[in-house]
Amino acid sequence: MLxxxxxxxxAVVVLCLGLLWPSAGWALSASSLPTAPPAERxxxxxxxxxxxxxxxxxxxxxxxxxxxxxxxxxxxKRLDYGLTLPGLAQDILASWLGSGAENNQxxxxxxxxxxxxxxxxxxxxxxxxxxxxxKSTARTTMAQPLRDGARYRQASLDGMTRLQTVLQxxxxxxxxxxxxxxxxxxxxxxxxxxxxxxxxxWVVVLLVVGTVVPMLTWWVFSR
Numbered sequence: 227m228l229x230x231x232x233x234x235x236x237a238v239v240v241l242c243l244g245l246l247w248p249s250a251g252w253a254l255s256a257s258s259l260p261t262a263p264p265a266e267r268x269x270x271x272x273x274x275x276x277x278x279x280x281x282x283x284x285x286x287x288x289x290x291x292x293x294x295x296x297x298x299x300x301x302x303k304r305l306d307y308g309l310t311l312p313g314l315a316q317d318i319l320a321s322w323l324g325s326g327a328e329n330n331q332x333x334x335x336x337x338x339x340x341x342x343x344x345x346x347x348x349x350x351x352x353x354x355x356x357x358x359x360x361k362s363t364a365r366t367t368m369a370q371p372l373r374d375g376a377r378y379r380q381a382s383l384d385g386m387t388r389l390q391t392v393l394q395x396x397x398x399x400x401x402x403x404x405x406x407x408x409x410x411x412x413x414x415x416x417x418x419x420x421x422x423x424x425x426x427x428w429v430v431v432l433l434v435v436g437t438v439v440p441m442l443t444w445w446v447f448s449r
Contacts, residue, residue: 259318262325263296272301272338279379286386290332293393295351297332299382304339311337312364315346323348332389334368334382341376343368345385355389359398363388366401 260269267287268280275283283299290297305314315335322331329350336343345360345368363385371381384402392398 257321259300259302261321263298263322263327263331267298269298269300272303272336274301274336274338274376274378276379283379283382283386286383289386289390290393293354294330295332295393296328296330297334297386299334299336301336301338301378303337305337311335311340311342311344312346315344319346319348334385336368336372336378336382338376338378341372343372343381343385345389354393359389359392362401367399370402 259271267284268275270280287297287299300318302314305311315333318335319331319333323329329348331348332351332355333346334343335346343364345364347355347360367388368381368385371377371384388399
């Protein structure tokens, strides 16, 4: 029979293993995701999209079909240690091509842990959608809504719209403008204004004292 102190040690070890084991299971790699292009256009592994948002994004992804592009969106919760989001996107596409998928894959990838995005294409689309455009779309067009309240639906729509504009022969809308923060006028004095105001008050007080005290002294001693 185990001694009480040994039982407590065993219980602590089991508890620690129980806490650590799920965290490893939550991490994702390419092997944790579909190994071939899924039937669904949107795979919301992170659970950050509503049913209405998934329907809207599915319709937007289907709009790439006339350009002979097989487009998908995947959201993830957490990556394996040392794996980057662009690296995961490339691994997923390599897995899909290895399964016999056509070389016309476009993948939007969202990470809910870091609120970041990646956009990748298979080699068959690199002439139409170059790497600089894809990086800019992920790091600016999609990143701004993600930073501004984790708006996954809006980030996805903005990224898709930009690429569709380019594919249809339009001019690249470019990176979104960053709103300039304008400081509104206020009646509350600043620290510098307060200091200047106090200094002026002290000058007035000293002038009054320097004038009144000699006059009172003369009046008292002249009587």
